[in-house]
Amino acid sequence: MRIPYYPGCTLHQKASGLDRSARVTAAALGIELVELPQWQCCGGLIPQIREAYMGLLAPARILVDAQKEGDRLLTLCTFCYNTLKRADRILRDDPESRRRIEDFLEEKYYGVRVVHLLEVLRDEVGWDSVRQQVVRPLDWKVAPYYGCLLLRPYKEIGLDDPEDPTIMEDFLRCLGCTVVNFPAKTECCGSFLSVTKPELAKECSRQIVQKAAQTGAQVIVTTCPLCQFNLDRFQGDGPTSDGRYRSVPILYFTQPLAFALGLDEGVFFPDQHRVSPQRLFSSPTKEGRA
Amino acid sequence: MVSLTLPKRIADRDWIKEIEELSGENLFACYQCGKCSAGCPLAFAMDLLPHQVIRLLQLELVNEVLNSSAPWFCVGCLTCATRCPKGVDLAKVMEAIRTLLLREGKEERRPFPLPTEIMTEAPQQASVSAFRKLSL
Numbered sequence A: 001m002r003i004p005y006y007p008g009c010t011l012h013q014k015a016s017g018l019d020r021s022a023r024v025t026a027a028a029l030g031i032e033l034v035e036l037p038q039w040q041c042c043g044g045l046i047p048q049i050r051e052a053y054m055g056l057l058a059p060a061r062i063l064v065d066a067q068k069e070g071d072r073l074l075t076l077c078t079f080c081y082n083t084l085k086r087a088d089r090i091l092r093d094d095p096e097s098r099r100r101i102e103d104f105l106e107e108k109y110y111g112v113r114v115v116h117l118l119e120v121l122r123d124e125v126g127w128d129s130v131r132q133q134v135v136r137p138l139d140w141k142v143a144p145y146y147g148c149l150l151l152r153p154y155k156e157i158g159l160d161d162p163e164d165p166t167i168m169e170d171f172l173r174c175l176g177c178t179v180v181n182f183p184a185k186t187e188c189c190g191s192f193l194s195v196t197k198p199e200l201a202k203e204c205s206r207q208i209v210q211k212a213a214q215t216g217a218q219v220i221v222t223t224c225p226l227c228q229f230n231l232d233r234f235q236g237d238g239p240t241s242d243g244r245y246r247s248v249p250i251l252y253f254t255q256p257l258a259f260a261l262g263l264d265e266g267v268f269f270p271d272q273h274r275v276s277p278q279r280l281f282s283s284p285t286k287e288g289r290a
Numbered sequence B: 001m002v003s004l005t006l007p008k009r010i011a012d013r014d015w016i017k018e019i020e021e022l023s024g025e026n027l028f029a030c031y032q033c034g035k036c037s038a039g040c041p042l043a044f045a046m047d048l049l050p051h052q053v054i055r056l057l058q059l060e061l062v063n064e065v066l067n068s069s070a071p072w073f074c075v076g077c078l079t080c081a082t083r084c085p086k087g088v089d090l091a092k093v094m095e096a097i098r099t100l101l102l103r104e105g106k107e108e109r110r111p112f113p114l115p116t117e118i119m120t121e122a123p124q125q126a127s128v129s130a131f132r133k134l135s136l
């Protein structure tokens, strides 16, 4: 199946590992990601307040271009997913916003269904089919981490339960992983505060990593480049004063997928990690031990 | 009886109404259960807890809220909005407060020095989002 794809600014650069691992794994599972012929940054976050038309313009421009390529648009970055999906909702539900944006862009907007690769795997490829294509079942103990924007607000995103989601757990089990019960899975990593108030993002992130470490998880898996960065980056600053801290590598969900599917080119991006996940990729797999 | 002296610019405006209009939220729906503050990941850094922001607005103690760090530390994670039993979306309230202050052009809200090391390492979405949130 062919799906128009919006990488977004971060995936073209700092999080190229997410982009590359997604492209190879999607292709292996029969999904052709067709990058939009032209696109720009979505603005990162959707304005929360009313009548913030300027903030709506960037995602609206992407959606207007995307509707020429098909009736849906695939994203990987959690921020892009949230922003584009909510922008589509605003443009569909609020006639005044749509009128102003259409007037400005001089184009009509009919609606685009914004989807995440995870939901395409669940709803269209199907977990069973993913499981059948695994050639290297992963004997890993994993903490799935969703963060905030992949799930919230539920009424507009609707991907999974905003407080106790299971889509990532289901996905990881298909790959053979053992999934730990991780109560901090929907807590926020401090988001963009990492660039304006790094000490606050560090506090949020380290709490999450520490909780994951306490479950015995070997790795945290996420969908978001900023979660990946925050959780990973602030571990580089040393252990906590109480000595209970253990470092945990952070991977995009597409990396274990690539490894399990035997697609080595989409597995490991050494320059994108402070806490190296390399050990995981050399540990014996279920198949290897059998 | 407590008396507050507000600068004229602040006193002359109906901030409560402006915050309600911009956010689309009813501040008086909140019954102070505190669930928002209990789950807020940035509450530890705020000088007013999220539920206190709402309470002070209900009491028309606008000045305290306008000088609070809370709206500037809120990242819009929507934990509060997801859990509020009264359906109040505090992220919208926080953004409305921030926006009104930015429109005032408050001096301390102008661009501030950013840690360059992190800025160069962080994913683009972090700087894009920070500027979107913290500027007009």
Ligand code: SF4
Residues within 6 Å of the ligand: B029, B030, B031, B032, B033, B034, B035, B036, B037, B050, B051, B054, B080, B083, B084, B085, B086, B087, B088, B090
């Ligand atoms: S959760 Fe809702 S009702 Fe409870 S204090 Fe917070 S805003 Fe008020």
Ligand code: SF4
Residues within 6 Å of the ligand: B036, B039, B040, B041, B042, B043, B050, B073, B074, B075, B076, B077, B078, B079, B080, B081, B090, B091, B094
């Ligand atoms: S949206 Fe803001 S106020 Fe609400 S929980 Fe998140 S950081 Fe706290």
